[in-house]
Amino acid sequence: MKDFDSILNIWNEQADNTPKVDYKELISRYKKSRNKFSAKIWIELIWMVLAACTIGYLWATLSFNTWTTHIAMFIFELCCFYYIYTQIKNLKTLNNDSLLETPEKHIDYIEGFRKERFQQNTRNYYVYTVALALALGLYFIEFFNHVNTITLVLAVAFSVTWFALCTFFIRVVYIRKEERRFNELIAELERLKKQFANQEN
Amino acid sequence: MSQKEQIFKEIFQANSKKIYRLCFGYTNDEDSANDLMQETFLKVWQNLDKFRNQAMISTWIYRIAVNTCLTYLKTEKRQAKDELTPNIIENKAEETSEKQEQIKTLYNCIAQLEENERLLITLVMDEVPYPEIAEISGISEGNLRVKIHRIKHKLTELFNKHERL
Numbered sequence: 001m002k003d004f005d006s007i008l009n010i011w012n013e014q015a016d017n018t019p020k021v022d023y024k025e026l027i028s029r030y031k032k033s034r035n036k037f038s039a040k041i042w043i044e045l046i047w048m049v050l051a052a053c054t055i056g057y058l059w060a061t062l063s064f065n066t067w068t069t070h071i072a073m074f075i076f077e078l079c080c081f082y083y084i085y086t087q088i089k090n091l092k093t094l095n096n097d098s099l100l101e102t103p104e105k106h107i108d109y110i111e112g113f114r115k116e117r118f119q120q121n122t123r124n125y126y127v128y129t130v131a132l133a134l135a136l137g138l139y140f141i142e143f144f145n146h147v148n149t150i151t152l153v154l155a156v157a158f159s160v161t162w163f164a165l166c167t168f169f170i171r172v173v174y175i176r177k178e179e180r181r182f183n184e185l186i187a188e189l190e191r192l193k194k195q196f197a198n199q200e201n
Numbered sequence: 202m203s204q205k206e207q208i209f210k211e212i213f214q215a216n217s218k219k220i221y222r223l224c225f226g227y228t229n230d231e232d233s234a235n236d237l238m239q240e241t242f243l244k245v246w247q248n249l250d251k252f253r254n255q256a257m258i259s260t261w262i263y264r265i266a267v268n269t270c271l272t273y274l275k276t277e278k279r280q281a282k283d284e285l286t287p288n289i290i291e292n293k294a295e296e297t298s299e300k301q302e303q304i305k306t307l308y309n310c311i312a313q314l315e316e317n318e319r320l321l322i323t324l325v326m327d328e329v330p331y332p333e334i335a336e337i338s339g340i341s342e343g344n345l346r347v348k349i350h351r352i353k354h355k356l357t358e359l360f361n362k363h364e365r366l
Binding site: 019027104 | 235238261268338339
């Protein structure tokens with residue numbers, strides 16, 4: 001039978017249990033990963049800003065015949081700005097220093113972040129795709145005036161199929177999967193948070 | 202070498218071993234412990250300017266390590282617990298000295314504790330003072346003493362049980 005002091009002696013004898021990482025490796029890894037990460041975010045942002053500018057330019061310079069196209073352009077612009085806003089918000093959230101807070105607060109923060117991401121990937125994404133589909137539909141009203149019947153039927157059929165597939169199949173499967181992962185994660189975080197709650201248990 | 206790198210080198214050399222032990226105690230796996238330790242020190246490097254005026258830099262490093270461990274991948278954590286059945290311990294037994302075997306058993310026992318218990322007991326065994334542990338964990342000192350008393354008892358029981366196997 002050993003008591004805690006004997007266990008403590010065993011703990012203190014572990015001389016060879018050392019990390020296999022050098023501080024220089026860490027610095028170079030940080031520099032590489034930081035550049036890669038910011039480059040990815042910047043590329044996505046630049047593409048979306050370019051898209052918003054192009055749509056804005058076309059909207060301002062081309063003369064459209066129907067009012068529906070103007071609404072379509074407006075919705076396209078809104079979608080672009082929503083995407084840019086979300087990316088910047090995510091970037092800011094990721095750079096938050098909650099790791100320096102107490103475990104309870106850090107877990108709280110991670111929980112909030114996960115909830116927000118879940119909402120972004122499910123409800124908000126659905127609204128985003130519906131808005132894009134609506135804008136596309138409104139734009140088609142003008143577009144159809146300039147094309148023949150076959151092209152018109154093909155374009156409508158393709159758009160309706162794509163939208164139906166996204167809404168009734170991909171989205172349903174995706175949300176189910178996300179929901180399961182989300183619930184498991186939140187339960188796990190709640191369990192961990194309770195362990196650090198400031199109460200005797 | 203820049204001044205920042207020099208400071209980081211000193212901090213790394215003074216704390217890396219303890220942080221590694223904390224991560225190893227949490228995961229009971231060498232690779233995961235190395236990954237967690239790296240993540241911790243990457244965050245330290247990133248926040249080095251904020252630390253410069255802190256008297257107890259080790260408290261901040263421990264706190265980052267604890268938080269990094271807690272939000273580590275769930276699957277990895279389960280794996281750590283699964284490794285504890287006597288059969289697996291038997292199969293994995295290598296020709297190591299008695300001392301190394303005892304250290305291995307000790308880590309196996311730590312891995313059987315709850316997540317917060319693993320972290321708290323590792324800090325205790327590394328002789329981090331109670332007020333500092335309270336600061337790191339955000340648990341009041343009074344509650345902490347009660348918790349640690351229980352964890353010590355639990356760990357001792359687990360260790361003796363494993364030794365009898």
